[in-house]
Amino acid sequence: MHDLISAIVKKLQLELSTAVTASEQAHDSATHSENIAANKYDTLAVEAAYLAHGQSMRIAELKQSIALYQNFQRPTFNAHATIQTGALVCIEDDEGQQRRFLIGPAAGGLSIDGEQGLIQVVTPTAPLGQALMGKRVDDEVDWEINQRKESSIIVAIE
Structure with a gap:
């Protein structure tokens, strides 16, 4: 079971790495000089900022999930056990x-x-x-x- 928890952490860390890269790209796009609004209808920079914010929220969620699994103490189960977290x-x-x-x-x-x-x-x-x-x-x-x-x-x- 330890291998399963390790595999989950590894997969979450891979997702975190991808999210960090996407966040950096969205941030760069939101602050790039070519994306400064030419008029009030030009929303490219605003859209990129929303995307960057969403990515930062996803990063925080992934970090929290990784920490939960790294600190998770899985209970032991026997033939008469009831299902609970960790089963x-x-x-x-x-x-x-x-x-x-x-x-x-x-x-x-x-x-x-x-x-x-x-x-x-x-x-x-x-x-x-x-x-x-x-x-x-x-x-x-x-x-x-x-x-x-x-x-x-x-x-x-x-």
């Missing part, structure tokens, strides 16, 4: 398709290729995360995504 959960739908999710403290939607296949990070506040919290192996879990109801059985908690 690696395997669910199976009616057609026998299995999916794996890490209930993480941040970075929901992030996907990692693990030893046992694709693992998607879900936060406790996401619809699936809310549906999973407190459940046990063999419990049925129902949630709605994009106005479509989904149902699965919890087959494993690690």
Whole structure:
């Protein structure tokens, strides 16, 4: 499991590096002399400033996510455990398709290729995360995504 957390941190750090580069480019564009407004309808510099601000917010979010994972103390789980933050959960739908999710403290939607296949990070506040919290192996879990109801059985908690 330590390898999974390390892979998440590594992926977040890569996203952070990309966001920093994009932020620098947006800042340069917003302050470049060629982008000074020629008239009140010329908004290129204003748009670039908004983009730079958005990138700086994304950078702060990524730094916070990285810190959360670097300091995360994952609980241990046994066969009778209930799902909580830190659980690696395997669910199976009616057609026998299995999916794996890490209930993480941040970075929901992030996907990692693990030893046992694709693992998607879900936060406790996401619809699936809310549906999973407190459940046990063999419990049925129902949630709605994009106005479509989904149902699965919890087959494993690690």
